[in-house]
Amino acid sequence: MSRKQRIEEKIQEALQPMYLDVVDESYMHAVPPDAESHFKVLVVSETFIDVPLVERHRRLNGLLDGELRQGLHALTMHTWTPEEWHEKGGVAPESPPCQGGSQAG
Amino acid sequence: MDVLERIGEQVKSHAVVIYMKGTPQFPQCGFSMRASAALKECEVPFAYVNVLQDPEIFENLPRFADWPTFPQIYIDGELVGGCDITLELHASGDLKSMMERAAAKAEPEAD
Numbered sequence: 001m002s003r004k005q006r007i008e009e010k011i012q013e014a015l016q017p018m019y020l021d022v023v024d025e026s027y028m029h030a031v032p033p034d035a036e037s038h039f040k041v042l043v044v045s046e047t048f049i050d051v052p053l054v055e056r057h058r059r060l061n062g063l064l065d066g067e068l069r070q071g072l073h074a075l076t077m078h079t080w081t082p083e084e085w086h087e088k089g090g091v092a093p094e095s096p097p098c099q100g101g102s103q104a105g
Numbered sequence: 106m107d108v109l110e111r112i113g114e115q116v117k118s119h120a121v122v123i124y125m126k127g128t129p130q131f132p133q134c135g136f137s138m139r140a141s142a143a144l145k146e147c148e149v150p151f152a153y154v155n156v157l158q159d160p161e162i163f164e165n166l167p168r169f170a171d172w173p174t175f176p177q178i179y180i181d182g183e184l185v186g187g188c189d190i191t192l193e194l195h196a197s198g199d200l201k202s203m204m205e206r207a208a209a210k211a212e213p214e215a216d
Contacts, residue, residue: 053186053190053193053194054184054185054186054190057186057187057189057190058171058172061172061173061174065173068173068174074136074174075174076136076188076189077189078189093192095135096135096136096138096139096188097135098134098135099126099127099132099133099134099135099137099138100133100134101126101127101132101133101134101137101157102134
């Protein structure tokens with residue numbers, strides 16, 4: 001199973017998202033083609049209602065702790081409630097271009 | 106001094122501090138670049154620690170506030186989050202006011 005599938009499975013199970021998009025963005029960075037190192041995750045879930053952003057991100061970091069210890073190097077997170085998602089018109093921001101520091105970490 | 110105490114001192118003694126890869130002038134990671142650029146745009150002075158220059162902090166910062174990735178942004182001694190949260194706070198205008206409040210609090214009281 002790919003890292004993308006594992007991430008999707010863990011989030012599906014824990015947060016029952018109304019919308020979930022997991023993108024492997026490793027190709028944007030100076031890593032081997034099969035690195036599965038840089039991911040962007042967009043989660044829209046009712047479980048985020050009344051939860052501060054920093055705690056939403058902590059939940060995801062916690063869910064993906066095992067992946068972060070095994071080669072998941074960067075995790076961009078957009079964590080919204082259905083209402084916030086609607087207000088934003090339903091698009092996730094573009095991730096930034098690499099500046100070369102991946103190998104150091 | 107123990108490294109966690111050293112980090113504790115840094116986040117307490119600076120109203121705003123970013124732990125990043127590289128420097129605001131020469132960021133070495135896209136996420137560090139964006140987060141430090143957002144702080145700069147707020148026009149409130151902030152401190153930075155280049156984690157690539159300090160292996161001890163690089164190794165231990167993730168357990169300081171139980172946050173596994175870089176950059177990390179602290180305002181008034183509290184972890185605000187990483188790049189994504191900093192950008193969201195900047196977009197909503199909250200980042201600048203949080204930084205201004207923290208900076209004002211850190212100013213020594215006038216006689």
